[in-house]
Structures are given as C-alpha cells and as structure tokens.
Amino acid sequence: MPPDIRNHSLRSLLLAWVLIPLLALLAVATGGAFYIARVFVTDAYDKALLDPIQALSQHLEVVNGRPVLVMSPEALRSLFTHAYDSVYYQIANDDGKVFAGDLRLPIPAYLGVKPIFYTTRYNDRNVRVGVLRIPLDNSERFDNTPRYAIIQIA
Numbered sequence: 001m002p003p004d005i006r007n008h009s010l011r012s013l014l015l016a017w018v019l020i021p022l023l024a025l026l027a028v029a030t031g032g033a034f035y036i037a038r039v040f041v042t043d044a045y046d047k048a049l050l051d052p053i054q055a056l057s058q059h060l061e062v063v064n065g066r067p068v069l070v071m072s073p074e075a076l077r078s079l080f081t082h083a084y085d086s087v088y089y090q091i092a093n094d095d096g097k098v099f100a101g102d103l104r105l106p107i108p109a110y111l112g113v114k115p116i117f118y119t120t121r122y123n124d125r126n127v128r129v130g131v132l133r134i135p136l137d138n139s140e141r142f143d144n145t146p147r148y149a150i151i152q153i154a
Contacts, residue, residue: 042128046117049130052079053115053151056091057134060149067093067136067149069100087153088122094133094148105129107150120154127154 059071080087090101111133119128134149
C-alpha cells in the first residue's frame with residue numbers, strides 16, 4: 001500500500017521542507033566558496049611567478065647583437081630552488097629561439113606589455129606559466145638583433 005501523506009507526522013514534513021532547501025543552499029555556497037578561493041589563490045600564485053620573471057629580466061644584456069642572460073649558476077639555482085615544487089624557466093628572443101633555461105613551451109601568439117598567466121601541461125603535470133615580453137637594450141642594435149626577450153616561468 002502506498003504511503004499516505006496523512007500517515008507522516010508534522011515533524012517529518014517540516015524536516016523535509018527545511019532540509020531539502022538547506023541542502024541546496026549548502027551545495028551552492030560550497031561551490032561559490034570554492035570558486036572565490038580558487039580565484040584568490042591563483043592570483044597570489046601568479047604574483048609569485050612574476051618575481052622570478054622580474055629578477056631574470058634585470059640580468060638580460062645584449063652582447064654582440066645577441067641577448068644573453070648574465071647570471072651565475074649559483075644565483076640561478078638559488079632563484080629556482082623550491083622545497084616542494086619544480087620551477088622551470090626559458091628565455092627566448094622574439095623569433096622564438098630559446099637561449100636560456102630548461103623549459104620548452106611554445107610562446108603565446110599575442111604578448112603585450114603586461115604579463116600573461118595560463119595553465120598548461122608540462123612533463124605530464126599541470127603547471128601554471130607566467131610570460132612577459134621584455135624590450136632589450138637598444139645601445140648595441142644591429143640589423144638582425146632581436147628587439148625583445150620573452151621570459152616564461154613555470
């Protein structure tokens with residue numbers, strides 16, 4: 001025999017009427033809190049990626065018409081040594097030719113004056129990448145000298 005609504009107590013009916021909307025509200029609030037937390041954490045991580053990009057950009061020079069990273073191996077090791085993660089970098093000229101670093105990722109198609117951050121796969125892992133295009137010094141400009149260096153940190 002099907003259950004009859006008259007056989008349910010008022011207490012169980014009120015519990016169902018309150019519990020179902022509360023569970024829906026809990027699901028929406030959990031999703032919203034996750035989204036907000038993810039936005040703030042990603043923003044903080046992007047700012048942390050910008051620090052080594054700026055550090056590398058201060059050590060770029062043009063020597064004999066070619067961009068060169070002038071930084072000791074010890075300084076590079078201290079910049080990219082991390083207790084919990086692996087940190088990779090690459091520096092390329094505006095033609096895409098990599099001249100420093102161990103990261104091998106394609107250069108984004110459009111690079112403006114502001115850094116770009118995106119998530120991609122590298123060595124079968126999801127990594128967050130920061131990219132910045134830096135103008136090179138004009139003092140030693142030759143006809144085929146690259147005008148920009150593109151620094152990527154992952």
